[in-house]
Amino acid sequence: MNIHEYQAKGLFAKYGIPVPQGYLALTPQEAVEAAGKLEAPWVVKAQVHAGGRGKAGGVKVCKTVEEVEAAAKAIIGMKLVTKQTGEAGKIVHKVWVESGTSIARELYLAVVLDRTAGRLACMASPDGGMDIETVAAETPDHIFTCKLDAAHEIWPFQARKLFFGCGLDAKQVGEGVKMLQGLVKLAKEEDAVLVEINPLCVNAEGHLVALDAKVNFDDAALKRHPAIAALDDPEEADPLELKAKEAGVNYVHLGGEVGTMVNGAGLAMATMDAIKQAGSTPANFLDAGGGANEDMVAAGFSLMLEDPNVKGVLINIFGGILRCDIVAQGVVNAAKRTGMTLPLVIRMEGTNVEEGRRILKESGLNYHPAASMSEAARKIAEITGRA
Amino acid sequence: MSILVNSETKVIVQGLTGREGRFHAEQMMKYGTKVVAGVTPGKGGQEVLGVPVFNSCEEAVKATGADTSVVFVPAMGAADSACEASAAGVKLVVLITEHIPVLDMIRVKEFFAKNGTQLIGPNCPGIITPKQCKIGIMPGYIFEPGPIGLISRSGTLTYEATWQLTQQGLGQSTCCGIGGDQVPGLYFTDMLKLFRDDPETKAVCMIGEIGGNGEEMAAQYVKETNYPKPVFGFIAGLTAPKGKRMGHAGAIITGNSGRGEDKIKAFQEAGITVIHELGKFGETVAQALKGKI
The missing domain is CATH 3.30.470.20 (ATP-grasp fold, B domain)
Known part of the structure; x- marks a missing residue:
């Protein structure tokens, strides 16, 4: 953290x-008040979790109180784009006003x-x-x-x-x-x-x-x-990641077009790699872990439905202790509950896989089955128009 | 033969009275693992699954002669439990627990080094010698005895790779999940050394991830020692963006270290066969070893 x-x-x-001594300010007025408690000159610094703030215009040295006010006005609410934030940048909500050194x-x-x-x-x-x-x-x-x-x-x-x-x-x-x-x-x-x-x-x-x-x-x-x-x-935090955290889902937003849901971090990363190799881009990392129950799958589906870039979803499960039949039933129920409309590719292997496949097949769920990882990646690339 | 664990291994389950510990102990016993004792402080004298529970590892070792312990204790107490097992004199501790603070693990490693105890994990699926001994949480039925030694930082990737190997008729001598944490116990190079001396192991598969430099060091070891057995390598997370944490505490790239491309390059320079497509893991290994083992 x-x-x-x-x-x-x-x-x-x-x-x-x-x-250096300083105070936090959420408004230009507070910045002026902070400056009043400190000796001139002052430094007004954007408070975001990213390095390279100075070069991006998020740090200003001020000689007068008027300059402090102007700097705070300019920085609070600005979208700061630094080497570390990427193109999306970060909105500044607060500044730190401190004595200049x-x-x-x-x-x-x-x-x-x-x-x-x-x-x-x-x-x-x-x-x-x-x-x-x-x-x-x-x-x-x-x-x-x-x-x-x-x-x-x-x-x-x-x-x-x-x-x-x-x-x-x-x-x-x-x-x-x-x-x-x-x-x-x-x-x-x-x-x-x-x-x-x-x-x-x-x-x-x-x-x-x-x-x-x-x-x-x-x-x-x-x-x-x-x-x-x-x-x-x-x-x-990324708004989708914040939602995932509240739902207890291990999710990282990546911005591509294929939503992924996988059990295990390593397999999830390898699935992302396979999607890229097939020509498409992963929208997220989502490790459903050892407890991929209906609620967790539903939370995952909701995140993908909320992500405007997602064109299709790839589910890749290797059932170990987590049985395929349990996952399959969870997927079917969660799809109904969330009104899942995105194209689904499902690849499933491992414990109780026959039963899992039967549940999916007989559920009336609209999905594309895949027999292997390579096939799953190829199918989702075709669906997203990247193959 | 095999490495680290076999049909003679006598196992303590720390946290046997908890939900996770009990469930996995039962699976392990069904697989044939000799679970001889449980340890839960304050619950000594009880019996779970027909196994006696002790208040301390010291008592458990004295009463049963256990030489290995597996830890299913929650994260904040897991480091203490691991050190307790080490102090009691077991040779090997398998630490399944995830989310153990890294500063705790630094102390654990030092403690183990002083006692000469070997550590697998934390945050790992455990270790299995097929049809002999399963210590951990992996599904036993996908493993078959055979010539491949497998080392992996990830749980489900271990299952995926093993499944494909087994489908190809390639069984395993021992499979070890070394865990995805930043300060782990036995790592790639340590395991390669053990597999080198195991006559049953004819080839080794390494499943790595972005982050850290364990794969690079293993590659260097393979190169410098002219490793006598064929080695295969796969790296997960090649397309993961910089600075994002992907579930495993270790799978994070910061700056220029730990990059997937560097690991692949190190593998190639060491003569390790790189598996680029996970879907073809078993196939690639089977083709390369055809007629050789």
Whole structure:
């Protein structure tokens, strides 16, 4: 789960990490009031879950209160299109107004999950304010890293090495060590799998300040962090994905024309690949999991009927513990309940498949049976006019 | 022969008194797996499916000589349960539970490494040596004994691939679902090593996914060791968009790492036969091995 910059900065403050003072504003009026509580100059920053806001016009530096008002007016309600949002962009609903910082240097600092090592790791670079993946690819010697132990703790010497590597002076290294210890503590206590400051700035007075803040939490751990779970912003989610979440369906909206419903994430991804190979495009990823009952299938059908791009639906079930006859009955009932009108291709294999096929055949449901994955993908491509 | 589990394996079911644990324990026993004990703290002394339940793994191991444990405990307590089994001295723990926090898994891996316990999972269907021992949630009837070793990050893809192999008359030595999480136990390279030393395994199939670099590392291992058996590889999620999480916690591409194309390329460079179309999985393997095994 991602959170907004203003929420992340609130957490940073709690963990003793220096951040510029600021306030959240939902209207230009609130932005003006926020500016009144802070010293000039100000920075007005769009609060959306996407990097690259500055380049897209979502961050404005203001010298007067009038400029703050104008900036808030321009940003709130705008559709922000950045490298990370894709063409669809994101509508901005709120801005963060903070005191401007005079910047002497920009660095990069993060705590990340190192999958290969199976540990949390820390990463620092003297090249802040840039895309860190570009830095890693072009100047790998500008990246300093250290691995944490299995208790998710960092020794000061590990942190010192990172900051001396970035060329900070002794006093700044001391501040950096405290800062990184705070970030690690945050990651450990709140189950964050990414905590990133980019840029981490050295201000004109020579002190370290977190100018930006990004935190990504482990979804699996949200249950034990209700306060963190409450930071979730439903406005950030795709409307169809939000509906799916409420219905308990594992759904990702992709925007293509073939609705898919599959049991198991791996098979679902492979089905999406097969649809592409056959010439069409998947509208969604939908993993019906081990409990594909009538309600879940109905919820899936409703999502597909609501998606204006969907021209046909491919159901691919490999019955294991989940029996094909149960799925078949669920599909038949759900199709009736939701008034399913889209063309359906159904491929079914596994436990009780004969019974499942009989139920489908005798139900009067209008569908195209497929004997294999390849045939299913070909049929749906024909139906959507892409074969 | 086989790897990791066989007809002698004695299994503890942690969470035997729960709905999931009981259901799958029953399926496992019907398949022929030697389920010798259940563990649910506070329910020691009970009997479920004719199997004694203990308060701790330590008691269960002492009383039954169990050497393997399978965990059906809910996510927030699963890491603790896994470590309990490791501390009790079992050799192998199969962690079926999904949605275990990743920081917990980091601690589990360290704990297991110190004790020398092997881990399969989490978030996996388990492991099966056909007609001998099934530890997990897979449908037993699709598996047949034979020469293919199978390693997979995904449950239903394991079933799909196995089904096609069985249809082609290609049985399996052992099939292992290694799980779809970001910090897993035994992984592709570990399993390849085990299959290399198993005389019954004549060829190995790897079913990977986008995300992580386990497939690339396995490819490197195959290449560097001039792996003595034919290896086949399939990757799911080639068309998945960047930055979207596809069900499995691991199946997410961030930046340029974990891309499907890179995995395919690594496979090809290592001489691994790449299966491009899932619908032709069994057919491709059967044709390539014709007259060779």
